[in-house]
Amino acid sequence: MSNIHVTTTINGDETEYVCRPDESLLDVLRDRLGMSGTKEGCGTGDCGACSVTLDGRLVCSCLVMGAEVDGHKVETIEGMADGEDLHPLQQKFLEHAALQCGICTPGFLVAAQSLLERNLDPTETEVRYWLAGNLCRCTGYDKIVRAVLDTAKDMRKVAKKSSAKKTAKKGARHAA
Amino acid sequence: MPLDAKTSNDKKAFKSVGTSPIRPDGIDKVTGRARFGADMSAPGMLVGRILRSPHAHAKIKSIDTSKAEALPGVKAVITSADLPKYKDADEDILINIMARDRALYDGHTVAAVAAIDAAVAKKALKLIKVDYEIMPHVTDVDLAMLPNAPLVHPGRYDGMAENEHLALALQEQGKAKSKRKSTNIVSRYDFGHGDVKKGFKQADVIVEHEFTTEATHQGYIEPHACLANVSSDGSGELWVCTQGHFMVRDVCAALLGMDVSSLRVTPSEIGGGFGGKTTVFIEPVALALSRKAGRPVKVVMSREEVFRATGPTASSSIKVRLGAKKDGRFVAAEAVLKYQGGAFPGSPVEMGAMTAFACYDLANVKIVGYDVVTNRPKQAAYRAPGAPMSAFAVEGCVGELAEKLGMDPIELRKKNAAVEGTKSSYGPTFGPIGLVETLDAAKKHKNYKAKLGKNQGRGVASGFWFNFGGNTCVNINLNVDGTLALAVGTPDIGGSRASMCLMAAEELGIPYDDVRAIVADTSSLGYNDVTDGSRVTFASGLATINAARDCAAKLCKRAAQIWDIPADAVKWENGAAHPAGANAGDFPPLSIKELAGQAHSTGGPIAGHYEVNADGAGPSFATHVVDVEVDPETGATKVLRYLVVQDAGKAVHRAYVEGQFQGGAVQGIGWVLNEEYIYGEDGRLQNAGFLDYRIPVCSDVPMIDTVIVEVPNPGHPYGVRGVGETSIVPPLAAVANAVSAAIGVRATTLPMSPPRILEALKSKSA
Numbered sequence A: 001m002s003n004i005h006v007t008t009t010i011n012g013d014e015t016e017y018v019c020r021p022d023e024s025l026l027d028v029l030r031d032r033l034g035m036s037g038t039k040e041g042c043g044t045g046d047c048g049a050c051s052v053t054l055d056g057r058l059v060c061s062c063l064v065m066g067a068e069v070d071g072h073k074v075e076t077i078e079g080m081a082d083g084e085d086l087h088p089l090q091q092k093f094l095e096h097a098a099l100q101c102g103i104c105t106p107g108f109l110v111a112a113q114s115l116l117e118r119n120l121d122p123t124e125t126e127v128r129y130w131l132a133g134n135l136c137r138c139t140g141y142d143k144i145v146r147a148v149l150d151t152a153k154d155m156r157k158v159a160k161k162s163s164a165k166k167t168a169k170k171g172a173r174h175a176a
Numbered sequence B: 001m002p003l004d005a006k007t008s009n010d011k012k013a014f015k016s017v018g019t020s021p022i023r024p025d026g027i028d029k030v031t032g033r034a035r036f037g038a039d040m041s042a043p044g045m046l047v048g049r050i051l052r053s054p055h056a057h058a059k060i061k062s063i064d065t066s067k068a069e070a071l072p073g074v075k076a077v078i079t080s081a082d083l084p085k086y087k088d089a090d091e092d093i094l095i096n097i098m099a100r101d102r103a104l105y106d107g108h109t110v111a112a113v114a115a116i117d118a119a120v121a122k123k124a125l126k127l128i129k130v131d132y133e134i135m136p137h138v139t140d141v142d143l144a145m146l147p148n149a150p151l152v153h154p155g156r157y158d159g160m161a162e163n164e165h166l167a168l169a170l171q172e173q174g175k176a177k178s179k180r181k182s183t184n185i186v187s188r189y190d191f192g193h194g195d196v197k198k199g200f201k202q203a204d205v206i207v208e209h210e211f212t213t214e215a216t217h218q219g220y221i222e223p224h225a226c227l228a229n230v231s232s233d234g235s236g237e238l239w240v241c242t243q244g245h246f247m248v249r250d251v252c253a254a255l256l257g258m259d260v261s262s263l264r265v266t267p268s269e270i271g272g273g274f275g276g277k278t279t280v281f282i283e284p285v286a287l288a289l290s291r292k293a294g295r296p297v298k299v300v301m302s303r304e305e306v307f308r309a310t311g312p313t314a315s316s317s318i319k320v321r322l323g324a325k326k327d328g329r330f331v332a333a334e335a336v337l338k339y340q341g342g343a344f345p346g347s348p349v350e351m352g353a354m355t356a357f358a359c360y361d362l363a364n365v366k367i368v369g370y371d372v373v374t375n376r377p378k379q380a381a382y383r384a385p386g387a388p389m390s391a392f393a394v395e396g397c398v399g400e401l402a403e404k405l406g407m408d409p410i411e412l413r414k415k416n417a418a419v420e421g422t423k424s425s426y427g428p429t430f431g432p433i434g435l436v437e438t439l440d441a442a443k444k445h446k447n448y449k450a451k452l453g454k455n456q457g458r459g460v461a462s463g464f465w466f467n468f469g470g471n472t473c474v475n476i477n478l479n480v481d482g483t484l485a486l487a488v489g490t491p492d493i494g495g496s497r498a499s500m501c502l503m504a505a506e507e508l509g510i511p512y513d514d515v516r517a518i519v520a521d522t523s524s525l526g527y528n529d530v531t532d533g534s535r536v537t538f539a540s541g542l543a544t545i546n547a548a549r550d551c552a553a554k555l556c557k558r559a560a561q562i563w564d565i566p567a568d569a570v571k572w573e574n575g576a577a578h579p580a581g582a583n584a585g586d587f588p589p590l591s592i593k594e595l596a597g598q599a600h601s602t603g604g605p606i607a608g609h610y611e612v613n614a615d616g617a618g619p620s621f622a623t624h625v626v627d628v629e630v631d632p633e634t635g636a637t638k639v640l641r642y643l644v645v646q647d648a649g650k651a652v653h654r655a656y657v658e659g660q661f662q663g664g665a666v667q668g669i670g671w672v673l674n675e676e677y678i679y680g681e682d683g684r685l686q687n688a689g690f691l692d693y694r695i696p697v698c699s700d701v702p703m704i705d706t707v708i709v710e711v712p713n714p715g716h717p718y719g720v721r722g723v724g725e726t727s728i729v730p731p732l733a734a735v736a737n738a739v740s741a742a743i744g745v746r747a748t749t750l751p752m753s754p755p756r757i758l759e760a761l762k763s764k765s766a
């Protein structure tokens, strides 16, 4: 089996690697690229610990081939914070004690971010069903769901303010 | 406060303790930087893989590894021949990590390889030829106890005592005596007091049922993983996800014939354990591979291996009889417990027996427990080992008794509840405990007053766990800027570093953020017992508090030296040394920062230590209330409301205490409704994956409401009781009682999966 050369974008950085045709994206991330923030809980698509996004779509990286992402965009937990600044979800997970052991946390964060990108006003039920592909054995999910709902609430406020500001600015400009 | 002060429960106002700050390891865990078991690598690292038996029971006639060894890229192949032979206490562990003459269960390790990459390692496993002779097997606990059952360890239990076990067991089953010499019953336990025969005679109502529970897995999301590196001088290093790195060091050194001092074990972050990571599986194998190959070897289990070869908990078969007067007072209680713990002795039946009736004040109680071996993986501890099953049976009978007597289930429990001074069913007399307080709080909670609709039912159950102290050693080093480096030896699974920081900060009167806790490796700290038995916040906490007091005493000495007054004329308060007493003189306080800054000129570094084999752990009781709705068409159960009320003694980090309550409850919900090990006729595990072994997902459960009760434990300076384990004791029974109420049939068989519930509904209408 000869290796395949792949060019892709990971967390905004152009990345090249070679991998075997039967190697999963998860193995490539962890073993070839040293990006061990994405976790393996099962390797069969059942736990969500390996969640990443591929062109903005939430996927289990253990079910995606490393060779498949050639020419596509991958986002992982390592790309979630903006330098020193945590993403609001990361901050809320800490404040709500939404992690105990923390092995499931990267997967939950990536999945939750993907939800909030689509729906900034989810109900508790919507959060629960969206996150049903991510297993957590420690928390009983209570604090995770609360953290996601609370983040959504804060982000809505910010969105509202900034759109209000934008309209205000626009208005001011018009007035001038 | 004097250093010899044992308790400061009366110190009512805590500053740090009882808050919920962000944990010190938090940022690493939300950014992906935290390094778990599988996240470490080393230069020249090889990949280790394990060959496992596909048979439930088979003689290993021969193993031919020559083809695998010849495969390019393979650097080592090992079998039991590469491990020393012992005939002592370690033998079971040794045989469990590598089968010797017989494979004892589906998934039992028979050989291992180390190769340059995973693909080569996988190929090599296929080239190992094992010649098996299949033997008869048994996986069911009741079948394993029959006189004609296939024997898991022929000849091993030929001794007298064990034959007596069989005779007694048969007698209790009403069966004829067996002539056979060996049995699969490896121990019998008896607990109780009073005269149950007499007691039952006084009873107005008697409830009696037989219950069964299936084996369930701890289900930690992180599979076992380690990285071993043995150098040519025989010394070794091991990076591993474990609940107890000192245990791993000692056991591995013993199994491999190494000096304890030549093995250094560093604990990784640990992705859940729940008791399942309190023993060794791959660690000695990785070390043996590394020793043979002369290179670092990383072994990571697949999820399938985790299910097939690591310890689930026991399955059980339990009979309970409970008698009461018309007014609800219990007069007699009796239970027979049979637990199978897999292919080796050690099922948690003893603890199941001890905890079964621990919630109640009973004049006449008798409990018998049998430890049974079968052809299944060796069980490992699972959160309150043994207790959830016996609580399921006992609390089921208590629930039915309440129905029969027409009494409120909380009132019935209150009437019989163990209180301070009660002689427990397992022997000791209780000190201050909080069961009644949990019952009162549960009754007051809004969930207990919620209206129930059609096909809905409410269940109540209480539970108990002993809690544990154990060997503990803590270091506190004062840094030059007045911050603290706190080193504990108990792996942090659920935020315990935060709790340790809170207690050190409390004791020294400094901000939480000035204390940074780490879990130190085996060469940096004295021996610490495993993180188990709900012991960490209690025992490491107690040691941390005392190490902080040691530190404070040394700081006072330095201040005394600076002020040139006697050391006992200085007291430590609010993060600073103060002159104390009439003759101390009038000096402005010296803060921890000032004293730390001057340490080098006042006698050198300042550090606090404490070592202890802690006793005085306070038991924790809980009461759970759950409402469910059962769909009569499909048999599916939906949990509508869930309430956990538990005594924490003193909650150090409130959010993580709640987290323990919630996590235990949801694991229990999985156990009662879905989870089970399913074995085929061939003795192979049929559902070794998260798709077929279904643990609760986010959409299966509601918010889990919690109430923290605080009845201080006099054995801890702040009153702390462990909380991790009790939370999984009541849920099986609470949910089963709720389902029974909803469908009008007593649920006695777990899990109560939809087909089982439909069957129960059918039997009712028939």
Ligand code: FES
Pocket (backbone or CB within 6 Å): A039, A040, A041, A042, A043, A044, A045, A046, A047, A048, A049, A050, A051, A060, A061, A062, A063
């Ligand atoms: S590791 Fe990919 S879903 Fe579990």
Ligand code: FES
Pocket (backbone or CB within 6 Å): A098, A099, A100, A101, A102, A103, A104, A105, A135, A136, A137, A138, A139, B221, B271, B272
């Ligand atoms: S926090 Fe441990 S699995 Fe989620």
